[in-house]
Amino acid sequence: MSAAHRPWRTDPHPPAWIGATQPRGGVLGHLAELHHDPLGLFTRCAREYGDLVRLRLGPTRMVLVSHPALVEDVLVTRHHHFHKNLNRRLGSALGNGLLVSEGSYWLRQRRMMQPAFHRQRIDSLAETMVSVTKRALDGWHANPVRDLYLDMTDVSLQIVARTLFGIDVSPDLQRIRQSSQVMTDHLRSRLFSLAMLLPDNVPTPGNLRYAAAIRDLDRLVYRLIAERRAIGHDRQNDLLSTLLQDRDADGQGLTDRQVRDEVFTMMSAGYDTTALAVTWAWVLLSQYPEAEARMRAEIDAVLGNAPPSAADLPRLPYVGSVVAETLRLYPSAWAIAREAVCDTQIAGEPVAKKSTVLVSPWVLHRDPRFFEQPAAFRPERWADALAQRLPRFAYMPFGGGPRICLGSTFAQLEIVLLVTLLAQRFRVELTDPTHPVEPIPVLTLQPSRPVQVAVSAR
Numbered sequence: 001m002s003a004a005h006r007p008w009r010t011d012p013h014p015p016a017w018i019g020a021t022q023p024r025g026g027v028l029g030h031l032a033e034l035h036h037d038p039l040g041l042f043t044r045c046a047r048e049y050g051d052l053v054r055l056r057l058g059p060t061r062m063v064l065v066s067h068p069a070l071v072e073d074v075l076v077t078r079h080h081h082f083h084k085n086l087n088r089r090l091g092s093a094l095g096n097g098l099l100v101s102e103g104s105y106w107l108r109q110r111r112m113m114q115p116a117f118h119r120q121r122i123d124s125l126a127e128t129m130v131s132v133t134k135r136a137l138d139g140w141h142a143n144p145v146r147d148l149y150l151d152m153t154d155v156s157l158q159i160v161a162r163t164l165f166g167i168d169v170s171p172d173l174q175r176i177r178q179s180s181q182v183m184t185d186h187l188r189s190r191l192f193s194l195a196m197l198l199p200d201n202v203p204t205p206g207n208l209r210y211a212a213a214i215r216d217l218d219r220l221v222y223r224l225i226a227e228r229r230a231i232g233h234d235r236q237n238d239l240l241s242t243l244l245q246d247r248d249a250d251g252q253g254l255t256d257r258q259v260r261d262e263v264f265t266m267m268s269a270g271y272d273t274t275a276l277a278v279t280w281a282w283v284l285l286s287q288y289p290e291a292e293a294r295m296r297a298e299i300d301a302v303l304g305n306a307p308p309s310a311a312d313l314p315r316l317p318y319v320g321s322v323v324a325e326t327l328r329l330y331p332s333a334w335a336i337a338r339e340a341v342c343d344t345q346i347a348g349e350p351v352a353k354k355s356t357v358l359v360s361p362w363v364l365h366r367d368p369r370f371f372e373q374p375a376a377f378r379p380e381r382w383a384d385a386l387a388q389r390l391p392r393f394a395y396m397p398f399g400g401g402p403r404i405c406l407g408s409t410f411a412q413l414e415i416v417l418l419v420t421l422l423a424q425r426f427r428v429e430l431t432d433p434t435h436p437v438e439p440i441p442v443l444t445l446q447p448s449r450p451v452q453v454a455v456s457a458r
């Protein structure tokens with residue numbers, strides 16, 4: 001093995017390789033490609049230049065890390081050296097909520113909220129997830145041509161709001177959707193562009209629209225907090241009550257602003273990711289009719305028309321594999337970013353303070369070293385405990401290390417329930433199968449166009 005392809009560690013197999021050359025960039029580094037086609041650029045970099053590739057966005061140094069052992073170095077072994085500053089810079093909407101907070105504040109908040117996400121608590125939410133979904137599906141007969149992503153977004157938003165905060169957001173869906181769209185457009189225009197280096201409070205037209213969208217959603221969230229404080233928060237046993245009842249050692253509770261940040265974070269982190277997974281699952285199933293037939297056969301045999309419950313999940317292994325395979329090919333969180341807070345190293349390679357480190361589940365999940373026929377949708381690959389045989393971090397739709405997704409159990413239950421309920425009630429066909437739906441990476445992996453489907457009763 002030449003120095004050019006230096007292997008790093010031998011466990012897990014095959015070893016990581018660090019290429020001797022790095023992709024050339026222009027005056028602004030790799031700005032143009034980063035902005036226009038980050039999925040293509042990252043994939044090409046990993047396959048052609050190795051598992052640790054240096055890129056530049058204007059003055060910002062970036063390091064793309066694409067081997068499970070190196071990912072572990074960043075997210076676990078040296079996690080103290082890598083913070084979430086970049087996420088904070090991308091959008092101020094989340095305030096100091098759990099997704100972006102750091103240090104002892106983050107740890108305290110995470111410990112406080114963790115019990116709400118324990119498996120037993122989550123399983124008890126299945127009934128609400130099912131009833132919200134059934135109510136939405138009831139309306140589909142009247143209008144059988146649907147925008148699937150939009151529909152799934154409405155359902156998952158209502159599920160998060162009802163299960164975690166005990167609130168019904170159905171009257172506000174339109175408004176939430178509009179504001180979220182403004183925020184997504186804003187993030188999309190800034191992602192991997194020099195504008196990302198500008199703070200949100202510089203009054204550009206985009207920043208002003210973004211601020212107005214946040215204010216609009218804030219009004220809603222503060223109203224919900226005020227209503228709950230007024231009726232007494234100890235009456236309900238949900239995450240909002242936990243947030244409102246929490247007291248520190250001096251008996252101080254969270255301020256409205258702190259509660260707002262956590263509510264906003266959970267709502268943002270918890271609905272689009274799951275809506276996308278259900279949407280991509282049906283896009284894939286429509287392209288792989290054998291997988292769809294096998295999934296339907298399992299659901300029919302196990303449940304017939306009976307609604308699914310949390311206890312049914314182990315009896316629906318193929319549906320579970322469809323979900324795992326969807327999250328492999330279309331990981332909603334397609335990239336995870338960190339900023340080095342000191343001069344440090346990854347796999348023995350120096351990484352300067354303030355460098356952005358990127359880990360892309362999109363790239364890792366399509367790595368032919370770990371997945372046979374990586375581009376193919378093959379749910380059956382998850383049989384025989386593939387998840388246990390893979391090296392840690394070869395498959396990581398929910399991230400890893402201390403900052404691993406808090407809602408992964410919630411999400412997996414919800415996605416299986418939604419896919420199952422849809423399959424029980426309807427046949428689902430893309431109205432224009434010849435026109436592919438491509439993934440567009442914003443913070444999450446969005447569909448390039450409306451996912452229009454025609455549904456018919458089974």
Ligand code: HEM
Nearest residue numbers: 098099269270273274332333397398399403405406407411
């Ligand atoms: C398919 C669905 C989902 C996917 C793919 C997903 C993915 C992720 C990933 C990759 C991270 C780590 C980000 C990082 O390390 O920078 C994360 C964090 C997080 N997720 Fe999820 N997520 C999903 C659903 C949910 C749901 C349903 C909730 C809440 C109801 C949620 C709440 C969170 C929170 C609070 C964090 C921050 C945890 C922390 O930093 O301590 N997620 N998610």
